[in-house]
Amino acid sequence: MNEIEIALFLESGVRLGIPLALAALGETITERSGVINIGLEGSIIAGALGGAVGALAFGDPAVGVMAGALAGVAVAFVFAAFAIGLGTDQIITGTAITLGGLGLTGAVYQARFGATGTALTLPTLPSAPVPLLSDIPWIGGALFDQAPTAYVAYALAPALWYFLFRTAWGLELRAVGEAPIAAHAAGVRVRRVRFLATVFGGGLAGLAGAHLALAHAGTFAEGMSAGRGFIAIAVVVLGRWNPLLVLCAALFFGAASALQFFLQAFGFDAPYQLFLALPYVLTLAALAGWVGRSRAPAALALPWRSE
Amino acid sequence: MSEVLARLDGIERRFGSVVALDGADLILRAGEVHGLLGANGAGKTTLLNVIGGMLRPDAGTIEVGGSVVSFQTPREAWTCGIALAHQHFALVPAQSVLENLALGLARGWADPVRDVRAKALKLMDRIGLRVPLDSRVDHLGVGDKQRLEILKALLKNPRVLVLDEPTAVLAPNEISGLFALLRELAAEGRAVVLVAHKLDEVLMVADRLTVLRAGRTVLSTVPGDYEIPDLVRAMVGADPVDAIAIGVDVEPRSTKREPGESVAHLDRVSVTGGPGVDLEEVSLHVYRGQVVGVAGVEGNGQRSLALLLAGRVSATRGSVTLPEGLGFIPQDRSTEGLIAAFDLTDNVALALHRVAAYQDGPWLRWSELTRHAETIHERFEVQATSTSVLAGSLSGGNQQRVVVGRELSIATDLLIAENPTRGLDVAAAAFVHDEIRRLVATGVGVVLVSTDLDEVLALSDRVFAMTRGRLLEVDEGQRSREGVGALMLGGAFAHA
Known part of the structure; x- marks a missing residue:
């Protein structure tokens, strides 16, 4: 690979990693509160559709981004109403939300835009190079010549880290995820915290979806979330529930996905399915070697009801 | 006022x-x-x-x-x-x-x-x-x-x-x-x-x-x-x-039961990585017909000792000799002793399913197991309508009766009892104490590991204090709350 190809590889790695980073950062907060939102995929696809509809209706991708985040919030709200409000099983509820989200967005898309097969063209979110930073050799262009949503992810990682580990609210959130009985005894409203954390995670997943539609693809397609919700959940584990590491893990996964394209482009003679599997194989290896020593929040996926 | x-x-x-x-x-x-x-x-x-x-x-x-x-x-x-x-x-x-x-x-x-x-x-x-x-x-x-x-x-x-x-x-x-x-x-x-x-x-x-x-x-x-x-x-x-359960005027045992043959033996055993502090060079003989009492502030290694004697953990160093017929009353009946979502028969079967009398090739003799559970139900006066109620629906005292009944029935050589009366009311605690005394009289060796000093003093023929992973035998003259308490805390001054 020459210099340009490496720069291109890094750029596409970051580009593929950003939606994962957004969704995984949100899920980090959700899981730290003791809720595992398998319905994340539903929020992402809703965010993509919401982003497309919003951007088209107002002709402004920025409005699309907001609409996408709101759509993600709405889906997470439904999940939270069942899983936290009614205490239903989080895994089953989340799976239903994902499947429902994929189906419903497909139906809405067809009702709104028809099933003609012509791809929708959306006003896209242009990349906004950061002055100075984007001139750094090698990584400058990759990291700092991206859509504005990417900078949201960069800013959120340290901000969420600070929130989790340096503020009283963060302490309460972590306590709710580790030992809800102790949090309750300390006067924390366990279910309210979980509700807010879940809805926040849904909002970021919606943002990830809007990024996919508006910055990445420039169009909406049914099922375009393509399993990213599940990958984001794996990224949270890979990043050990720590926002800073989660951002790194998302970029790592993005790079692994980019590598797959490059290896194919450079004519390695192997079935392309093997390349497609590469990021997942790397993730499994990383999980086995590294995350083995860390531990999920103790009350993850356990419903809570004060007596 | x-x-x-x-x-x-x-x-x-x-x-x-x-x-x-x-x-x-x-x-x-x-x-x-x-x-x-x-x-x-x-x-x-x-x-x-x-x-x-x-x-x-x-x-x-x-x-x-x-x-x-x-x-x-x-x-x-x-x-x-x-x-x-x-x-x-x-x-x-x-x-x-x-x-x-x-x-x-x-x-x-x-x-x-x-x-x-x-x-x-x-x-x-x-x-x-x-x-x-x-x-x-x-x-x-x-x-x-x-x-x-x-x-x-x-x-x-x-x-x-x-x-x-x-x-x-x-x-x-x-x-x-x-x-x-x-x-x-x-x-x-x-x-x-x-x-x-x-x-x-x-x-x-x-x-x-x-x-x-x-x-x-x-x-x-x-x-x-x-x-x-x-x-x-x-x-x-x-x-x-x-009297023990309410802590009133307990006299240490004065008459010692005569020891029978050795039924379990630890020879300079160390256990690392267990709960609490590591066990260091612990040696102990348990004899038939005697109660060995182990007192100590929790976290000083007695949990490792109990698990070791019960065959639940293995020694890092040293040799352990344990008998066949071994019963273990764990300290937490609701998580270790019983499975709350199983009925009483299933819970009894959990300990007995490896006993030959209840096996028939690859199958279990469920009728025998049910009969055994019913025997425990009656003999130990478990307050439950039948043996098919879930263990989790019983009160703590009744759960402990099931555990004690089950473990006594397999403890033909040795019984390890770990805080067997913790959280029990007066009547249930008295029942457990009586059963332990009765078992010892039949020639079974008993190790009682308890944070309840009065219980240890009242039931034991030999008393040990566990402190920072070491086991110290308490002299006859020191067998009082104060004496043992001092040993439990100040292991450094005690003789090994």
């Missing part, structure tokens, strides 16, 4: 179909230490949780400082000046001591631990309870967790301090230290209410007593007005049966 800080009147509370409180009254006055007495299931913890805002009562009124209150959360209880130290510590294991102290105190965007550190250090200096502030809670011993739970309550500077079983895991001199502190706090004009499972402990410190039975206040008095047997009768509604 001094000012009433809190008054609970006619409190009722049920959990599903179980009535936990059925008209409980309690009056807490400034300057008084109030002892709350009652057998298991009398509703003591439920009542304390109602005072502390953890539970909302179904009926009844709570008055604080003369006005009626209704707590939606524990935070509302603190703002009324009430703080509760929980029996099963309400701590976050994966967080530091400091973070646990800060939880709920700091709010919003503030750095939660900065202010709390200074406050905690000041409080620890003042009252003399010390906990390492930067350790993670799951690395603390159970005594430190108890101290932390008390500190956490005191940090809220409450006018009413509520302590649920604070003494169960503390050594004798720590208990007297705690009681001195409670007296001081009361002298400052606070009200203190505490539950302790030893009657004589409560009598040592309380200015006033309330006795609960079956969720109802049956007696409210001052110490001295009633003799101990009368208090016990108020608690259990019947004549007291077992």
